[in-house]
Amino acid sequence: MKLVICKDYDEASLKASEIVINQIKNKPNSVIGLATGSTPVGLYKKLIEGFKNGEISFKQVTTFNLDEYLGISHNHPESYHAFMRDNLFKDVDIQEKNIHIPSSDLKNAEKNALNYTKALQKVQVDIQLLGIGTNGHIGFNEPGSSFDNETFAIALTEQTRHDNLRFFNTIEEVPTHAVTMGIKTIYRSKKIILMATGLTKADAIYGMLKGPITPDLPASALRNHPDLVVIIDELAASKL
């Protein structure tokens, strides 16, 4: 594991973007696993800059998103489909056919999750980007999720719904369920970059790096991954 402690959010975004930009330069048809949430927004801005100044192209890049809410439309401004369009895809030359995001269709969630797993089993993800929840979740693998899961549907914990309330008007609007790549799927990625910034993530980072490896803190599953890069700021590192 490589631990990179940065001064602040901007430096963390820069460090993560350098790795992704180099990956795409060295292998233009890279497969990148993408994350949502507020954490990767700065990194996506830097990738857009890299595209605009001609350093990289997304023409041959394939992407697989980690997760999506269930039961909201793909056009809902807080759906991860909308997030990806607004924060990355609309500003780069990625081809629609190369974009994969789990469906938010609640009724067919199981069937769609299985198809997503099958699509992921056909590729090798070169880099998987991850944030972390305050309870140590990754994607939407909430505490207690088995390390053997591939893509699956899950009920969100109240803590995660409250953490994500800032993106919605009322708690009732925050979806109760989601679909996520499982830990087993995430672990298969060649390289994993996990980013976290701010004091609210300090306990989760401590648990991930220093606590027991346990489904109670899903991110701890990644600790023995052969190519894990953890990029955090001083606040998120403050309990280490």
Ligand code: GLP
């Ligand atoms: C959500 C997402 C996760 C993300 C987490 C942290 O629950 N499903 O993928 O890592 O939130 O979000 P943020 O980066 O906004 O703190």
